[in-house]
Amino acid sequence: MLSLDFYNPTRIILGKGRIAELDRHIAADARVLVLYGGGSVERNGTLDEVRQAMGERHVQYFSGIEPNPAYETLMQAVELIRREQLDYLLAVGGGSVIDGTKFVAAAVNFAGDPWQILLNGGENVTEALPLASVLTLPATGSEMNNGAVVTRLADKAKLPMHSDLVFPQFSVLDPTKTFSLPARQVGNGVVDSFVHVIEQYLTVVGNNPLQDRFAEGLLQTLVEIGEQAVSETDNEELRANLMWVACLALNGLIGAGVPQDWSTHLLGHELTALYGLDHAQTLAVVLPAMLQVRRDAKRDKLLQYAARVWQLTSGSEEQRIDEAIRRTRAFFEAVGVPTRLADYGLDAACIEPVLQQLEAHGMTTLGEHGDITPEVCRQVLELAL
Ligand code: NZQ
Numbered sequence: 001m002l003s004l005d006f007y008n009p010t011r012i013i014l015g016k017g018r019i020a021e022l023d024r025h026i027a028a029d030a031r032v033l034v035l036y037g038g039g040s041v042e043r044n045g046t047l048d049e050v051r052q053a054m055g056e057r058h059v060q061y062f063s064g065i066e067p068n069p070a071y072e073t074l075m076q077a078v079e080l081i082r083r084e085q086l087d088y089l090l091a092v093g094g095g096s097v098i099d100g101t102k103f104v105a106a107a108v109n110f111a112g113d114p115w116q117i118l119l120n121g122g123e124n125v126t127e128a129l130p131l132a133s134v135l136t137l138p139a140t141g142s143e144m145n146n147g148a149v150v151t152r153l154a155d156k157a158k159l160p161m162h163s164d165l166v167f168p169q170f171s172v173l174d175p176t177k178t179f180s181l182p183a184r185q186v187g188n189g190v191v192d193s194f195v196h197v198i199e200q201y202l203t204v205v206g207n208n209p210l211q212d213r214f215a216e217g218l219l220q221t222l223v224e225i226g227e228q229a230v231s232e233t234d235n236e237e238l239r240a241n242l243m244w245v246a247c248l249a250l251n252g253l254i255g256a257g258v259p260q261d262w263s264t265h266l267l268g269h270e271l272t273a274l275y276g277l278d279h280a281q282t283l284a285v286v287l288p289a290m291l292q293v294r295r296d297a298k299r300d301k302l303l304q305y306a307a308r309v310w311q312l313t314s315g316s317e318e319q320r321i322d323e324a325i326r327r328t329r330a331f332f333e334a335v336g337v338p339t340r341l342a343d344y345g346l347d348a349a350c351i352e353p354v355l356q357q358l359e360a361h362g363m364t365t366l367g368e369h370g371d372i373t374p375e376v377c378r379q380v381l382e383l384a385l
């Protein structure tokens with residue numbers, strides 16, 4: 001095991017009807033900005049519950065944070081906060097709203113051009129407004145982590161940031177608030193969570209028995225409940241479990257002390273920024289091809305994954321690896337997320353611009369060995385057509 005730091009200050013409040021508890025966790029004299037997206041939380045009653053829970057507090061609202069939140073939109077929230085002297089942020093929605101809120105929290109008092117926050121991956125953040133969230137889409141883990149991803153439309157750049165100053169103070173996870181999700185978004189959530197675990201697990205075999213078992217437990221649980229969680233739109237138990245898995249998949253726990261490989265995500269971000277695929281759609285396309293291209297570098301861990309997650313213990317090594325990759329792809333398809341670039345109307349012409357963007361963003365040495373170059377990414381995308 002590598003030496004590790006594990007820090008996570010976020011309180012998770014999971015259960016039906018618990019939005020009312022917001023009142024307990026936000027100071028009575030806070031001047032609150034509630035941030036949300038395109039209106040799903042108005043339509044499914046979440047915002048009404050939030051409004052009620054906030055009681056007599058000073059509360060203002062900012063709507064219109066889009067999927068893959070845009071820097072340009074978020075800067076309007078920054079202006080509003082500065083103008084109205086608001087001092088507490090409550091994100092109500094999915095990962096995009098929570099990510100956007102984290103960036104806003106860091107940008108409000110940032111000295112200089114806030115885009116520099118993204119260009120520096122968040123390392124230059126020295127203060128942030130306190131924030132919390134009400135989650136309506138189990139997927140990103142943003143409700144319990146210190147990361148955010150923001151897109152600047154002007155240059156089609158989708159960049160991540162991390163800062164311990166943007167951990168939510170608490171997040172409310174009411175599984176019944178996910179009932180209004182379209183199947184596509186639930187499927188996206190299952191795939192995103194799955195790939196978060198994979199990127200912290202499927203690297204090299206090391207002496208990490210507990211981390212491996214945590215990761216395999218999360219993957220097996222997703223395989224066990226994924227399809228049903230998509231098809232049963234009002235199953236509170238299933239949705240509660242999905243919320244908890246998605247949260248643990250990227251709250252820092254399983255990644256502590258182990259090598260990580262975020263190449264699928266970083267390549268996927270470029271596909272979203274250039275061609276507008278949903279975040280999880282990019283992962284479903286890239287991961288099976290990435291595993292195929294990296295099968296030698298990942299051989300031992302792929303065999304462990306095959307045996308422990310998919311119970312593949314007979315046949316040659318090559319057969320077990322092929323079958324593990326095939327089942328991974330089939331699982332993504334089964335939860336409704338297509339796994340080929342062609343399924344999204346893309347052909348070989350899409351590849352070159354992606355490689356150029358990877359170069360432009362310095363994403364040229366990805367993976368647990370730092371040897372996933374744009375050339376390797378080209379092979380991956382060709383295999384994903
Ligand atoms: O905008 P509204 O109207 O709210 O609709 C949203 C949006 O259209 C809708 N939705 C959310 N909750 C709903 C609902 N519709 C009906 N009922 C509900 N209960 O779902 C659509 C997608 O929402 P979005 O927040 O974009 O999805 P997701 O949670 O998958 O977030 C994706 C973003 O998170 C980033 C991604 O890159 C992407 O920008 N990520 C953030 C991470 C992090 N902070 O750690 C890690 C991830 O790997 C990921 O990169």
Ligand code: ZN
Pocket residue numbers: 140192196265279
């Ligand atoms: Zn993700």
